[in-house]
Amino acid sequence: MEGKAPIMRRSALAAIAAIGSASLLVAGCSKADDNTNDNGTNSAGANAATKGVVNASDKKGGTVTYELSDVPDSFDPGNTYYAYMYNLSRLYARPLMTFQPGPGSKGNTLVPDLAASKGVSSDGGKTWTYKLRSGLKYEDGTPITSKDVKYAVERSNFARDVLSLGPNYFQQLMAGGDKYKGPYKDKSGKGLSSIETPDDTTVVFHLKQAFQEFDYLVAAPQTAPVPQSKDKGVDYVKHIVSSGSYKFQSYDEGKQAVLVRNTNWDPKTDPLRKQLPDKIVVNLKVNPETIDQDVLAGKAIDLAGTGVQASTQAKVLTDTAKKANTDNTYGGRLVYMAINTKVKPFDKVECRKAVQYAIDKVSVQTAEGGPIRGDIASTVLPPDVTGYAKSDVYATSGNKGDAAKAKEQLKACGKSSISTNISARSDRPQEIDAATAIINSLKAAGINATLKQYPSGKYFTDYAGVPKFTEKQNIGLIMMQWGADWPSGYGFLQQILNGKAISQSGNTNLSQYDNKDVNKLLGQAIATQGDSARNSLYTQIDKKTMDDAVLVPLTYFKVLLARPTTYTNLVSTAAFSGQYDYLNIGVASK
Secondary structure, eight states, X not given: OBTTOOEETOOEOOOOXXXXXXXXXXXXXXXXXXXXXXXXXXXXXXXXXXXXXETOOOOOOSEEEEXXXXXXXXXXXXXXXXXXXXXXXXXXXXXXEEEOOOSBGGGGOEEESSBSSSOEEEGGGTEEEEEBOTTOXXXXXXXXXXXXXXXXXXXXXXXXXXXXXXXXXXXXXXXXXXXXXXXXXXXXXXXXXXXXXXXXXXXXXXXXXXXXXXHHHTTSGGGSOOOGGGOOGGGGGGGOOOOSSEEEEEEETTTEEEEEEOXXXXXXXXXXOOOOOSEEEEEOSOOHHHXXXXXXXXXXXXXXXXXXXXXXXXXXHTSHHHHHTEEEEEEEEEEEEEEOXXXXXXXXXXXXXXXXXXXXXXXXXXXXXXXXXXXXXXXXXXXXXXXXXXXXXTOOGGGSOOHHHHHHHHHHTTOSOEEEEEEEETTOHHHHHHHHHHHHXXXXXXXXXXXXXXXXXXXXXXXXXXXXXXXXXXXXXXXXEEEOSSSSHHHHHHHHHOGGGOOSSSOOOTTOOOOHHHHHHHHHHHTOOOHHHHHHHHHHHHHHHHHHTOEEEEEEEXXXXXXXXXXXXXXXXXXXXXXXXXXXXXXXXX
């Protein structure tokens, strides 16, 4: 999940691991405005939301405001891949499974949502059956059925020419998925035969291979039900039919979304949601510095969860009170630069290795905001994702790069210099600063890169995620941030390394890496039942990828979140890249 998230996707997406303790030790206090539950805390301080729920409360009323510096890929739960949208969408779209709200790694706990229980597997993990809870209704009072879940999966995964922004796991995994053209082209109306709905409360998935982590897969918003009669393809985003505790009151594309209580949501069918605020407002295209100011003033939450901007960090960290209301967390994310194997001369491994050796990672870390924003990275898997093993194939003295070694690799590649372009997101100042630091490092080794900036909301649909565009524009280097779609090596690696994940729009395998050994190992891993054996295979995949030099790990991402004191039930969860869990945030008493 792009981090997007983050993704989600995933991001967003998606973004999973134990939260590590940071070195913010200033004490502070925050009074719960109403009730404090067993997992809550009244004695807040730095990193308090990584250990418990801050300002735990069941108080209803008020408005919760979120702010985003750009626009999300989509509010459509079947067409998004940013982690923050996976997080937010659960307010109006209930997937079959989701994650239990909780601090740090406790947030990785998988629980039933629309489903009554976890999936029942058979046929060695190739068949998965889910029963829906009884009494489920949409915002208009009509019943939610298993056919709506089936249709949601079909539209989000098999109509890639219409909805291309989310992951395509189901397309890759379902029996016959490679031949099905999606519901918009299906004239029979029968849909994909490998997703069965024997009755209105049962949905059965038949896979072409064993997949031992399928419960994690159905936690994606792509399984949130969509009534076929209300689907308008890419325009469904304008009139989303809610299955959650909130529904859309208004949607002004590119500007604002307003959610209000869904009166047909029944708490008896939903043990997770509390439906606390009267209204939820999402403001878009807000200046990043303005977001910082509003968060510190208690007026808003940073929706993207990217944390305090570099320009604001000093103000926060040198003020005892402000620092006490921060959470510095790991989120199972990697900041990296993809090397496009389809753009010459990076089709040659020696030219890719030249880039690996040339980069001064300390300068990149500094540009991102220093150690508080991430530890220097050397592997694909972050330390807080299963399968990680410490390694540094392209180690340089002090992590400051080695121009001489880089030039040796250039010579082996048959080059004395290279001219290329590097892409970054225009609304992410720290990503631009990091790309600029990389450009300066590469220049010393004879690799001349020119920065190309594109907006986050279109980064994957129109620019970096469109292979034909990157090849035509000579974009050989692509800035990226990635979080696990679910808490395992497979959840992290599949969408950025598997050749089958490459798509012509919304692509997240930005290196266009299609290695038969890696593809085989990924398939072998997900069919393996034992955790230890499966994790060993993830380590092998990491090593093979680094040997092929298709991406440059820059930092193991950490985020410095400012915690608005005016909101309740703030808890930083590993399930969504360390972001606050948006499911039950409320408003404190004045």
